[in-house]
Amino acid sequence: MIMIFGVPGPLLFGQLLLGLINGAFYAMLSLGLAVIFGMLNIINFAHGALFMMGAFAAWMLLNYVGIGYFPALILAPLLVGIFGVIIEKTIISRLYKLDHLYGLLLTFGMSLVIEGLFRNAYGSSGLPYRIPDILQGATNLGFMYMPNYRGWVVLAAMVVCFSTWAIIEKTSLGATLRAATENAPLVQAFGVNVPRLITLTYAGGVALAAFAGVLAAPIYSVNPNMGSNFINTVFAVVVIGGMGSIMGSILTGFGLGVVEGLTKVFYPQASATVVFLVMVIVLLVRPRGLFGKAA
Amino acid sequence: MLEINGLNAWYGESHILHGVDFEVRQGEVVTLLGRNGAGKTTTMKSIMGLVPRREGSVKFRGAETIAMMPNKIAHAGIAICPEERGIFGSLSVTENLMLPPVVAPGGLTVAEIYTLFPNLKERAHTAHGTKLSGGEQQMLAIGRILRTGAKMLLLDEPTEGLAPVIVQQIGRTIREIKNRGFTVLLVEQNFRFAATVADRHYVMEHGKIVDMIPNQDIPTSMDKLHDYLGV
Numbered sequence: 238m239i240m241i242f243g244v245p246g247p248l249l250f251g252q253l254l255l256g257l258i259n260g261a262f263y264a265m266l267s268l269g270l271a272v273i274f275g276m277l278n279i280i281n282f283a284h285g286a287l288f289m290m291g292a293f294a295a296w297m298l299l300n301y302v303g304i305g306y307f308p309a310l311i312l313a314p315l316l317v318g319i320f321g322v323i324i325e326k327t328i329i330s331r332l333y334k335l336d337h338l339y340g341l342l343l344t345f346g347m348s349l350v351i352e353g354l355f356r357n358a359y360g361s362s363g364l365p366y367r368i369p370d371i372l373q374g375a376t377n378l379g380f381m382y383m384p385n386y387r388g389w390v391v392l393a394a395m396v397v398c399f400s401t402w403a404i405i406e407k408t409s410l411g412a413t414l415r416a417a418t419e420n421a422p423l424v425q426a427f428g429v430n431v432p433r434l435i436t437l438t439y440a441g442g443v444a445l446a447a448f449a450g451v452l453a454a455p456i457y458s459v460n461p462n463m464g465s466n467f468i469n470t471v472f473a474v475v476v477i478g479g480m481g482s483i484m485g486s487i488l489t490g491f492g493l494g495v496v497e498g499l500t501k502v503f504y505p506q507a508s509a510t511v512v513f514l515v516m517v518i519v520l521l522v523r524p525r526g527l528f529g530k531a532a
Numbered sequence: 533m534l535e536i537n538g539l540n541a542w543y544g545e546s547h548i549l550h551g552v553d554f555e556v557r558q559g560e561v562v563t564l565l566g567r568n569g570a571g572k573t574t575t576m577k578s579i580m581g582l583v584p585r586r587e588g589s590v591k592f593r594g595a596e597t598i599a600m601m602p603n604k605i606a607h608a609g610i611a612i613c614p615e616e617r618g619i620f621g622s623l624s625v626t627e628n629l630m631l632p633p634v635v636a637p638g639g640l641t642v643a644e645i646y647t648l649f650p651n652l653k654e655r656a657h658t659a660h661g662t663k664l665s666g667g668e669q670q671m672l673a674i675g676r677i678l679r680t681g682a683k684m685l686l687l688d689e690p691t692e693g694l695a696p697v698i699v700q701q702i703g704r705t706i707r708e709i710k711n712r713g714f715t716v717l718l719v720e721q722n723f724r725f726a727a728t729v730a731d732r733h734y735v736m737e738h739g740k741i742v743d744m745i746p747n748q749d750i751p752t753s754m755d756k757l758h759d760y761l762g763v
Contacts, residue, residue: 412627416620423618426580427632428606428680 239380244502250381252498258387258456260494261394265449266471267478267486268401269442275418275481276438279329279340284471285464286348287443290317291450292459293355296366306369306451310393313451314444321443325436333435348464355461363458390452397448398487405483414438418481473516479529489527533558533715534579534610534684539588541571541578548574550739551588556684561706561716563726566736567762572719573615575736576686579717580612581605592684607635611682615689615719617673621662625652628661629676636681640712645675648705667698674705678714685709688719703728723750723757735760 239246266284273281294313298304304312324347332340372386405411417424417431425431450464457463470493478489493512501508519527534556541549549571556562564572578586581602590597597605611632620628629642629652646653649671655664664672670690677685687706691699706716706729720726726733727750735743737760745753 409627409630412623412631415622416627416631419620419622420618422582422602423612423614424631426582426602426606426612427677428603428635429633430603 242503247381249502252502253495254381254383254387254391254498255501256495256498257391257491258494259497260491261391262449262453262467262490263471263474263494264398264487264490265394265445265452266467267474267490268398268483269445270471270475271478271480271483271486272401272405272445273439273442274475276414276435277325277329277340278333278337279344280337281439281442282341282345282468283324283348283351284344284442284446285466285468286351287317287321287464288446288450288453288467289355289461289464290320290351291447292366292454292457292463293359293450294447295451295454296364296459299366306455310448310451314447317447317450318440318444321440322436325439329439330432330435352461352465359461361461363460366454366459368455386455390456393452394449397445398490401445402483402487470512473512477512477516477519477526479526481530482526482528485526485528533560533593534717535589535591536575536579537589537591539575539578539590540586541574541583542585543574543583548583548739549578549586552578552736552739552741554734554741554744556715556717559710559713559715560732561710561718561730563718563720563723563730563733564736565720565723565726565733565757565761567760568721570736571739572736573688574739576612576614576688576717576719579605579686580610582612606632606680606682609636609682610684610686611635611677611680612686613673613677613688613690615692617669619661619664619669619672621660623661625658625661625664625672626656628672629656629679632676632680634680636683638683639681640675640678642679645678648678648708649675649701667694667701670694670698670702674702678709683713684715684717686717689721690718691720691722691725699725721761723761 241249266288270281270284273279291313294316295306295309298309298312328343329340332343368386372389375382375384376388405414413424413429414434417429417434421431453463474490474493475486477493478485493515496515497508497511500511536555537553539549539552540547552575564575566572574583577583579590581600586598588598592608592610595608597608620631623631651668652671652675655668658664661669661672674687674690690702703725706718710716718726718730723733727747730747732747733745734741735745743760
């Protein structure tokens with residue numbers, strides 16, 4: 238057996254892959270948080286609950302309507318995105334003129350309500366969601382066996398993250414979005430319907446979370462707490478990467494997933510805390526985050 | 533083209549405009565002169581709907597705009613070049629230029645804007661709009677609203693802090709866009725510059741219009757102007 242740094246190769250690579258998968262979820266979720274924060278000035282604590290809703294939407298589509306995994310990858314983000322439009326228009330939009338803290342409290346409260354409702358209806362033991370047939374099984378990569386579904390998750394997450402980056406950095410819609418993040422009143426005075434742009438941004442960030450939720454459904458069991466298990470780490474990722482940098486969120490998300498995976502191999506006791514340790518160090522050395530711009 | 537009657541504006545508790553009345557006719561260049569704090573910039577922002585609270589009447593082409601959102605006012609055909617220029621650092625020069633949506637036909641093409649401002653063409657690929665010099669940023673701020681087809685332009689102190697040669701270039705630009713049929717409302721501290729481009733001048737004091745001076749009367753009104761502007 239190949240040994241790398243005194244560790245069996247398959248174990249190392251296996252943990253690296255697990256790290257990449259966690260990193261894929263960190264990246265998708267922190268990306269949405271960064272986009273929403275940039276545009277709405279709201280720290281969206283409901284992000285984890287919306288991620289969970291994405292997974293539940295996929296489960297419901299399959300079990301109530303018979304719609305399978307791949308259509309759900311499109312439909313669930315759409316449905317949760319519409320839910321996002323409704324809560325942005327009716328509730329969140331009332332807070333834009335207030336301190337960040339109010340948005341944080343409101344969205345935190347919303348996440349408790351949403352999770353509570355799902356726990357009431359479906360219990361907290363978790364519901365199974367089958368991996369689609371075409372992604373069953375594993376592929377021998379020579380140095381390790383890779384479960385096909387996990388490879389698919391990493392690939393799909395990368396495609397979605399980089400598409401989001403390209404839309405924001407390379408298109409005219411993205412330019413309008415960046416401009417509105419800098420100076421929304423002026424962009425509105427140029428004739429752009431900024432309130433609608435804000436609603437669409439929130440819906441987009443929420444849809445990203447829901448997409449991640451669908452990807453997660455076959456890996457983790459679909460349960461009301463699946464979002465809150467993730468979200469603390471995701472906030473640490475956002476802090477480490479620095480608010481407001483799209484590429485920063487993506488790279489930090491994947492990077493920290495890998496760091497976590499490697500820690501599981503070399504010093505498993507620290508694997509749950511290593512992200513927070515990195516956060517402390519980054520905050521001490523570079524308070525605005527690795528990719529954050531100076532205020 | 534633009535008729536303003538009894539315009540009042542507030543920032544929070546402070547009442548800035550106290551019944552502003554004036555009009556700008558089609559094809560005119562009109563300036564608002566006045567000391568710092570007289571309410572010139574607030575008047576511009578109020579026309580565009582960019583103040584928290586405003587009352588009175590702002591009619592554009594006969595239609596009341598006082599209750600409209602800024603984006604609707606922009607689509608009616610008014611465009612602003614703000615005092616702080618409003619160039620976006622996270623956008624490239626080209627992205628800044630292309631940012632304002634076209635609201636009506638008849639705007640300048642990008643090629644025509646580059647003819648007016650050759651510097652902008654050279655700097656088109658600069659990755660951050662704010663990396664441009666002050667003069668270039670001002671050209672960009674004017675150039676991008678010429679593209680939109682809005683025929684009523686609000687230029688807030690376009691010459692502030694710029695070198696004389698660039699001030700002259702901006703003066704030529706204002707005369708050129710007037711010849712093309714644009715209507716311009718200009719805020720200026722420098723009435724000598726204003727006199728080279730404008731048809732009429734309104735003088736503001738304490739949130740009100742206190743006088744109107746046609747441009748040909750400037751030489752005979754120097755004492756009065758010095759008095760108003762404290763120069």
